[in-house]
Amino acid sequence: MRWWHTLAFATGVLCAPFGFAGNQKEEALADSIRLALSNAILDARPPKPAFTNPADRQRYEQWLAQMSERLRRKLPDEQHRIEFLETAWYEARRAGLDPGLVLGLIQVESAYRKYAVSIVGARGYMQVMPFWTNVIGDSDRRKLFNMQTNLRYGCAILRMYVDMEGGNLYLALGRYNGSRGRPEYPNAVLKAWNNWK
Template sequence: MGRTHREGRERRRWWARPLRWWHTAAFATGVLCAPFGFAGNQKEEALADSVRLALSNAILDARPPKPAFTNPADQQRYDAWVAQMSDRLKRKLPDELHRREFLETVWYESRRAGLEPSLVLGLIQVESAYRKYAVSMVGARGYMQVMPFWTNVIGDSDRRKLFNMQTNLRYGCAILRMYVDMEGGNLFLALGRYNGSRGRPEYPNAVLKAWNNWR
């Protein structure tokens, strides 16, 4: 078996790993109502070469996020989801074409990373309030408030691309997925790591509350 083929199998195993949702005590007992303003401050960490390779490959292949279904029932469920989410996002994203493109991309990148689209919508709500060009005080960018150093670690060092919708969502979903795996499936701790506040409850509680509202 060639090296490239082995790496491909490893990437698929890592990326296809099912996400285990852990119910934390903080979520089970009710979460705090937190305002916007938790924009990410992800920490640059030492990554194993295998993780860096998996992340690097995860952000490649930027095909248009147009889902194709062989099962009509799956198509109907997807269409119903887009219609419902679109109606709820009208005030935040008034342009219908842009709103549909945003939802298609959220759905595609979330599912590609093994995350629930409603979780990603909740995270975006907390991180940027759906503002494409949001920049935090520490320099995090875009919908999912990705720190620019990630473009050096796993990308092509072009920080401007973090304002591209699909690029930003792909980075954000890939990074969150990596943190979930690093935390053994514990979403509460993974969200804290995503925000650079691991161990503190404010940010995970805010995202979990927003996720619950979008489910």
């Protein structure tokens, strides 16, 4: 069973929010949710996609080539750009998310800047709030500037919010940004997602 299925089941026992940590709310999580999220970020294997048939591999390679060309201006170094896209694709798929959605969210959150820090302290590509390292990680906030770690945290957290909102992506995006119920952020991410389809 995939980790997000466990997470989806566990989100039914989510407790009420108890505070704020900048953009994303720090929420009281049931132990089962915390455990599912912790397990989701622990696997440190490098992002290497595996394909069972040549058609899937060919679609992935076409996607990689197209996205690399679109991202060339933002990430001019080809090796870094390919590594970023491979990791974003892997972590998005691992979390059951569309890779284009993740790229759209990154566009809105950090404009593809690895070391971006928001005014409230959110870090990295997916602007993950540091409190998450205490809640589900090893408390090492510096790791949020590691590409794979940041993308893994961000994708796992977004997946949790999608599950919490019963699959409603609009509300999940608002929750990710700490602006649930307001249209600006979800609309910006959904619009950016269209660039990456």
